[in-house]
Amino acid sequence: MPELPEVETTIVGLKPIVGSLIHNIKIHTPKLRFLIPKNILLLKNYIKIQSIDRRGKYIVISLSNDHSMVIHLGMSGRLILTTVAKFIKKKHDHFILCTNKEHLLVFNDPRRFGFLDYDKSSNILSRNYFLKMGIDALDKTLTGILLFEKIKTSEVPIKQLLLNQHIIAGIGNIYASEILFDAKISPLEKGRDLNIKDCNKIIVSIKKILRKAIISGGSSLRDYVSADGTLGNFQNNFKVYNKEGKKISGSIIRKIVQYGRASYYCPKLQKKK
């Protein structure tokens, strides 16, 4: 479930272990998308978890030894916060971190498209995935003009541009459809055909939809993170995603495939210019 709102929700759920000390780490699967750096196993000396933050869809855990862990959830990754007493190892539990307060942070990922990185914080900051990352979707300085400048010459459809993390970071395939529906803009519209007014609308919709999703997702969390593998409550709020053939305001929702990925939209309410 990992688009920006799910990552944000995950981070909120991890708050209980901020300030805790790392007691032990176990790697059950050495290679996810990439190899897990083996020196992460040296984290047994009661290093403190100083903060847990989000950058785009990445989770950054800063530690007191001037190192950081970075976690990306890929398509199917989840972080589950539980306790030693309650824990039963499940299939696809690849990585487990135990704190001095007997909290367990478990990384579960059936498809293994996620990854886990660990290095000196100064090195982490200059990783390619951070250097190339665009402005965060919820960054206050993200404006319509900024988006316009980035896409004004592109022949690529706006749906695909919204998925490009080098332009704006955090939007995934579900929310891209939801955002364009909210903005009343066709997913087929090319970047170069959108004016500043269109871009302003898109930015307003990005912030509105993502914030709403965070609020809905957050409410379903308790003692573990990312709830039950669904999108918190927000899935009930989808207007177009996965709703092919259904009607909205009397108009049919269509599914098309762009660059191998499903887009849902209402051709009547999202007319191409």
Added chain:
DNA sequence: CGGGCCACCTGGCGGC
């Protein structure tokens, strides 16, 4: 360089 497309994985679902 921008852009198009595939690869990387497992699991769930619908159709036959």
Added chain:
DNA sequence: TGCCGCCAGGTGGCCC
């Protein structure tokens, strides 16, 4: 019931 093909919330790397 079983098998098969298709689909899935992401993105790095290859090609042109």
